[in-house]
Amino acid sequence: MKLYVYDHCPFCTRARLAFGLKKQPFDLAIIMEGDVETPTRLVGKKMVPILQKDDGTSMGESLDIVAYVDGLSGERLFAGKDEAVDAWAKDAWPLLLKLIIPRFTKGDFPELATPEAREAYRLREEKAFGDLEALMAGTPGFIAELGPKLEALASLLEGRTAVSLSDITLWPLLRSLSIVKGVSFPTPVFVYMKRLESEGGVPLLFDQAI
Ligand SMILES: N[C@@H](CCC(=O)N[C@@H](CS)C(=O)NCC(=O)O)C(=O)O
Known part of the structure; x- marks a missing residue:
């Protein structure tokens, strides 16, 4: 799985943190600012984070990615909130x-x-x-x-x-x-x-x- 981010982006950090806390391996890929082509090819618009799954499909929206990662293994960590x-x-x-x-x-x-x-x-x-x-x-x-x-x-x-x-x-x-x-x-x-x-x-x- 490949997670496309800007390093500075707090929404992208949500997804990176979820992978880290779940101990789920992933590849981190940086999208350059000004690169419209890559995100548009993956999800149809210029927006990060984007998760490219192993089946080749891609998803956007940080909290959707977090929920997806949470469901991949073990017990759910990010179900409740404060x-x-x-x-x-x-x-x-x-x-x-x-x-x-x-x-x-x-x-x-x-x-x-x-x-x-x-x-x-x-x-x-x-x-x-x-x-x-x-x-x-x-x-x-x-x-x-x-x-x-x-x-x-x-x-x-x-x-x-x-x-x-x-x-x-x-x-x-x-x-x-x-x-x-x-x-x-x-x-x-x-x-x-x-x-x-x-x-x-x-x-x-x-x-x-x-
Ligand atoms: N609702 C989105 C917001 C993500 C977002 O605002 N990402 C910013 C980067 S911090 C972005 O992609 N902006 C568009 C751009 O780069 O032009 C999410 O949570 O994933």
């Missing part, structure tokens, strides 16, 4: 985007390895989010706004060991946030990030934080 965690993610997402998007466009990701691909991505995000340098300049305020939200998340994650569908949506957001320099992660949040990094096999982005 509504408080889901509510946190929904509430925090618009603020997280302001921090992560401008950094993603500058990041060291294989799908941005050519100047053309990076420019295609920058233009795509500028169209969606406006002036990316203005967002960078807003960083101190956004980080201050994030502080109490991360403290609230810490109380939700304290002592958490069970895995559910909520981890599939939450952890990729925190992975994305690890590209932001200067964010202070409360200990329970940091412990959670590192635990699922290790169990899921998707590297956090601290080493390229800007």
